[in-house]
Amino acid sequence: MNNLDHAVRTAAARVPSAPPNLGAVLHRARRVKRCRTVGAAAAAVVTVAALAATVPQYLPRRNVIVGDPLGGPSIGLWLDREILPKTQGLPSGKHVPGSSGEVGAQLRTVDGKPAIVVAADPQPGLSGLTRFGPAPLPGGGLATIGVSADQKSFRVVVTDAAGRVASNKPLPDLKTDVSRGMQMTGNGTSLFWWEVRAEKGNKSRPVLITYNIAQGTLSERTPSAALTGGELPYFGMQATESRIVEWPAEFGRTCSFELLDAATGERVAKFRPDIAGCSDVYYALSPDNRHVAALVTTRSGGERTQRVVVLNARTGKTVTTFDTPGPVTESLYGLAWAGHDAIRYARGDEGGAAPLVLTMKL
């Protein structure tokens, strides 16, 4: 038994520490009690559907669990739009949190526990003057375009999931005015954003810029069905390897979204999904491009609630909806796909209590 004993004890000793968190356990116990109460009531009379309506706030479902058992890279967390951001934009002054693809923080695993880690401001190698980002990348990195620390040029800085600089290159000349308010996104190889090019006759046309992270080069794409100013993605973009989901400020609403071919910039689909009562939405496209997860914030009477609506990316129809416990009092929130059919949702505050992390399974 000696070798076995030694192997087990060594393996146990090597497990990263998990500080006791009685509060989290008691919080979870409340849900367990609710489930038991609900189960008893169901057995007595009511149907499952009727039951769901009777349980206030958050009815735990078997396909939603509290925690992050799948794990994965950092999740980019947006700062709530009603909270003033800390970063400086270009042109300087106020800007809307979340604009320019900017996230305020990331959910990371620190000492074996999920934690809110605020995005460094400024990002390494940059001054505080930011044009785009820091925008979350698949895999947990961040991409930022801003003025260099010596304030002499624009640079593109990409950090990895651990916050280390993976790339720091000069931004090739775009010959456009500096504009903040447009979005940027990226996948494993490229960054994407829209620019508006001035043309003769006082006209302008939007072009999709693709920046190759490895080569530090730019290319322009002009889609055949060019977007108009009102359709430009002022609210958000998110890229997978082959598609980009973006959501414009169309009619002042953010409940619509469209899909682009990342290689050509051509619009593949445009939807106005049936999402009621949303004032702001962040979308995330699944890696297989089949589903779009919409993190919907609803503001009513000074109170915020959030739900995640999963939409079919081919039809725009709702596939399923996951409620989150409400009301939302936290200022940072976000979501990311874990594989093709699970979603990791997180929210929390800088320096606050332990963040809430939910895993939602389609």
Add this chain to the structure above:
Amino acid sequence: METDIVAETRDDPPAAAEDFESFYASTSDRVYRALAVALGDVHLAREAADEAMARAFVRWRQVKVVDNPAGWVFRVGLNWATSWRRKLRRERAFPETEHGLPGFEPGLPDGDAEAALARLPIPTRAVVVCRVLFGLSTAETAAVLQIAEGTVRSRLSRAKSALRDSLEEKP
């Protein structure tokens, strides 16, 4: 927050809740580590330990009088994690390396014996963990895991044999 929850738990008066707190303080780390070794996944182990502790709190009056409350929590956590993992696998085969669901945490086992331990099936590791980390006898292990004593003996024998083989293969 904690006080509210305690107050809500009508089955368990405050004294019982304090009782649970001291149980939690003395056993939570051991249960978590035992689950991590048995499951080979620290994230899942943490979730399973919290879930099992929460269930223990809700049923504390019954749980605290069982022969081995820590063993009860370990088994509940193990069953919860196994169900969760089975559900994921049934619905879709997650790429194993991507999410680290099966297998040990990367880099965790570096010795031959530890690597051999990591290769054992979860039910076998669970038996080993009960014996070594909880110090249970064969009969107690069988009671905690709700399996036959013969099964405990055979799994233990298999574990020893696997370790012996791994050490003999060492050049």
